Amino acid sequence: MVTTKEKGLSILCHGSGIFFPMIVSLSILLLYKKSPFIRLHAREALIFQLAFHLTLYASFLTLHIYIGFILVPVLLLYGTIVILIAIIKVWEGQSFHYPFTSRWAKKL
Numbered sequence: 001m002v003t004t005k006e007k008g009l010s011i012l013c014h015g016s017g018i019f020f021p022m023i024v025s026l027s028i029l030l031l032y033k034k035s036p037f038i039r040l041h042a043r044e045a046l047i048f049q050l051a052f053h054l055t056l057y058a059s060f061l062t063l064h065i066y067i068g069f070i071l072v073p074v075l076l077l078y079g080t081i082v083i084l085i086a087i088i089k090v091w092e093g094q095s096f097h098y099p100f101t102s103r104w105a106k107k108l
Contacts, residue, residue, distance in 0.1 A: 002037050002093045010041035014086040014096075017049040017079070025049060040095055045086070047105040048098040052079050 009028055016024035029042035056075050062068035082098060089096035098105070 006035050006037045007090055007093065009038050010090045011087050013038075013042045013045040014083055014090060017045060017052070017083055021049040021053050022046060037095070041086075041090060043105045044096065044098055044102065047101045048082070051101050051104070 009032060013025045013028050025042050025046040028038065029046060032038045032042070052075070056072070056079075059068050059071035059075055062071060086096045086098065
């Protein structure tokens with residue numbers, strides 16, 4: 001059974017990607033090693049946030065050739081939607097795996 005504290009910390013891991021990418025997820029991953037639920041979500045959120053922000057920064061570099069004007073809004077919308085889905089799944093007590101990055105998170 002997943003406790004409210006585990007849900008709250010996992011939601012914080014996913015939601016922190018909007019304001020404090022990677023800092024909160026890494027801190028929670030290092031501090032709460034005993035809970036498999038928190039550890040799973042902290043790893044997933046950390047790897048997704050890292051990959052997402054690297055992709056976003058690369059998209060910003062393409063703004064001068066006009067590809068970035070399409071990529072940046074699409075990536076921001078995608079990131080927001082996927083983070084909200086992750087928060088909802090965690091709130092329900094389910095595990096969530098991000099598309100594209102879940103294989104990397106399992107190796108961490």
